[in-house]
Amino acid sequence: MMASLQLHGVKAPGLGLCSKRLEFGSKGISYSVTLASSCAVFRTVEHSCRNIALRVSCEAGRVDLIERKQPETRSVSGTDKELTCVMKFGGSSVASAERMKEVANLILSFPDERPVIVLSAMGKTTNKLLKAGEKAVTCGVTNVESIEELSFIKELHLRTARELGVDPTVIAKHLEGLHQLLKGISMMKELTLRTRDYLVSFGECMSTRLFSAYLNKIGHKARQYDAFEIGFITTDDFTNADILEATYPAVSKTLLGNWSKENAVPVVTGFLGKGWRSCAITTLGRGGSDLTATTIGKALGLREIQVWKDVDGVLTCDPNIYAGAQSVPYLTFDEAAELAYFGAQVLHPLSMRPARDGDIPVRVKNSYNPIAPGTVITRSRDMSKAVLTSIVLKRNVTMLDIASTRMLGQYGFLAKVFTTFEDLGISVDVVATSEVSISLTLDPAKLWGRELIQRANELDHVVEELEKIAVVKLLQRRSIISLIGNVQKSSLILEKVFQVLRRNGVNVQMISQGASKVNISLIVNDEEAEQCVRALHIAFFETAS
Ligand SMILES: Nc1ncnc2c1ncn2[C@@H]1O[C@H](COP(=O)(O)OP(=O)(O)O)[C@@H](O)[C@H]1O
Numbered sequence: 382m383m384a385s386l387q388l389h390g391v392k393a394p395g396l397g398l399c400s401k402r403l404e405f406g407s408k409g410i411s412y413s414v415t416l417a418s419s420c421a422v423f424r425t426v427e428h429s430c431r432n433i434a435l436r437v438s439c440e441a442g443r444v445d446l447i448e449r450k451q452p453e454t455r456s457v458s459g460t461d462k463e464l465t466c467v468m469k470f471g472g473s474s475v476a477s478a479e480r481m482k483e484v485a486n487l488i489l490s491f492p493d494e495r496p497v498i499v500l501s502a503m504g505k506t507t508n509k510l511l512k513a514g515e516k517a518v519t520c521g522v523t524n525v526e527s528i529e530e531l532s533f534i535k536e537l538h539l540r541t542a543r544e545l546g547v548d549p550t551v552i553a554k555h556l557e558g559l560h561q562l563l564k565g566i567s568m569m570k571e572l573t574l575r576t577r578d579y580l581v582s583f584g585e586c587m588s589t590r591l592f593s594a595y596l597n598k599i600g601h602k603a604r605q606y607d608a609f610e611i612g613f614i615t616t617d618d619f620t621n622a623d624i625l626e627a628t629y630p631a632v633s634k635t636l637l638g639n640w641s642k643e644n645a646v647p648v649v650t651g652f653l654g655k656g657w658r659s660c661a662i663t664t665l666g667r668g669g670s671d672l673t674a675t676t677i678g679k680a681l682g683l684r685e686i687q688v689w690k691d692v693d694g695v696l697t698c699d700p701n702i703y704a705g706a707q708s709v710p711y712l713t714f715d716e717a718a719e720l721a722y723f724g725a726q727v728l729h730p731l732s733m734r735p736a737r738d739g740d741i742p743v744r745v746k747n748s749y750n751p752i753a754p755g756t757v758i759t760r761s762r763d764m765s766k767a768v769l770t771s772i773v774l775k776r777n778v779t780m781l782d783i784a785s786t787r788m789l790g791q792y793g794f795l796a797k798v799f800t801t802f803e804d805l806g807i808s809v810d811v812v813a814t815s816e817v818s819i820s821l822t823l824d825p826a827k828l829w830g831r832e833l834i835q836r837a838n839e840l841d842h843v844v845e846e847l848e849k850i851a852v853v854k855l856l857q858r859r860s861i862i863s864l865i866g867n868v869q870k871s872s873l874i875l876e877k878v879f880q881v882l883r884r885n886g887v888n889v890q891m892i893s894q895g896a897s898k899v900n901i902s903l904i905v906n907d908e909e910a911e912q913c914v915r916a917l918h919i920a921f922f923e924t925a926s
């Protein structure tokens with residue numbers, strides 16, 4: 382038997398779980414829920430900070446007591462010492478000692494904020510670590526010393542310590558550990574996904590130690606935290622782990638508890654977690670520090686989450702494709718999530734989820750140009766004048782055209798197609814259907830994360846399975862152009878899109894306007910895609926209509 386309960390209007394960043402009782406609450410109100418049956422086990426527990434606070438369902442039991450407890454007395458609550466926001470700085474913002482000093486000044490220039498700081502690895506350290514790992518697999522144990530990327534990383538971090546004037550011993554153990562790990566990889570001649578995550582974790586572990594030591598040196602009390610030690614509990618999907626619900630109460634307990642005792646600015650490693658079964662270090666996917674920041678924002682019920690980048694906020698398109706990209710002042714969580722999912726590198730694809738659950742505004746700012754207003758992302762915004770907000774490109778996508786071998790009226794065709802993908806564990810991105818055929822694109826993040834040979838085998842297998850019920854065409858090197866905007870105005874958007882594409886001689890191979898209300902997707906050939914984005918940008922953002 383399943384029981385479920387919904388409570389509304391409770392702000393609940395703290396959530397504690399034990400076998401029969403569930404406790405949650407914050408800011409002076411706390412609740413506890415007791416299950417009637419003694420053998421009940423919690424099946425799903427979800428909670429978010431502001432809207433629906435909680436959903437509990439359990440096996441063999443009813444939820445039959447909801448008890449409001451006496452107000453908590455938490456020392457940070459309601460005092461002027463409360464932590465106020467998260468400030469996350471990406472690799473580009475902390476690429477050198479000079480940049481770290483500027484970031485420290487920037488933090489100190491907001492005297493009214495008491496932030497939790499989240500940092501990524503310095504500059505391109507993550508890429509260098511991965512490269513060093515790949516080289517270690519083949520170079521032989523005696524040659525590990527001469528891996529160029531290892532010397533680069535050592536030199537960068539020791540120089541940064543020197544230039545910041547902090548004791549290099551704060552990173553000495555990690556530099557030694559990294560060296561030993563690369564030797565281990567070269568002995569085993571193997572770099573598993575699990576080892577890869579451990580390897581890249583050195584980047585964030587070192588940047589946060591250096592930065593925290595620097596804040597302390599300039600008289601601003603700080604404390605470094607490794608996310609995997611303070612309750613960032615994830616799935617065991619190495620290189621692409623997902624944060625589990627138990628993270629929120631654990632992180633809140635540690636950070637708020639220590640803050641209330643010592644008022645030291647928390648400096649937390651982005652990107653990292655701990656697998657719930659393996660207890661090994663996991664990573665949240667490339668760019669995952671954004672997700673660390675929003676998770677902390679939700680866990681602590683903070684007022685704002687700031688992500689500091691090297692651009693003036695979210696832009697109307699990727700500035701590497703078109704230099705005329707402009708900053709977008711406002712976005713909704715749904716728009717930002719869609720934009721990130723469909724390939725805009727500026728935000729991690731899952732980072733909007735905790736912010737949306739907690740209804741906490743996210744501000745995307747430029748650490749190189751702090752006076753630029755950036756982008757504010759909130760639950761809703763005035764859409765009355767919005768047409769197109771941003772154009773996003775996802776390259777190197779695989780498309781499948783699947784036509785049923787039976788004629789019209791056959792039922793169950795779509796179900797069979799999707800069951801095949803489910804069985805093979807492959808996600809689908811964009812879909813367009815008729816009664817007898819279906820075109821779809823495969824999620825490259827899911828497929829391209831795997832080894833080349835494995836990918837080719839999987840694609841062959843997909844085609845083989847689908848050919849049992851359909852004629853299948855596999856089309857590679859396609860791009861998805863996602864038009865993020867007000868889908869209520871889709872006729873207006875599409876009229877202009879087709880004018881532009883016709884003028885540029887581009888044929889759209891598939892089009893999809895999903896239920897998201899914020900995204901229209903077009904599929905074109907890879908080699909035409911960038912030119913399309915530039916032409917569309919000029920038509921929508923630089924030409925009076
Ligand atoms: N729509 C977009 N808006 C802003 N930046 C974008 C967009 N698409 C791609 N980018 C790229 O994303 C980069 C910022 O993301 P990222 O490198 O992950 O930042 P950080 O490492 O500072 O967190 C920018 O330098 C820009 O080149």
Ligand SMILES: N[C@@H](CC(=O)OP(=O)(O)O)C(=O)O
Pocket residue numbers: 470471472473501502507508584651652666667668669670671
């Ligand atoms: N260092 C990790 C995590 C991260 O979020 O980095 P950045 O904030 O620099 O995109 C990466 O390069 O993927």
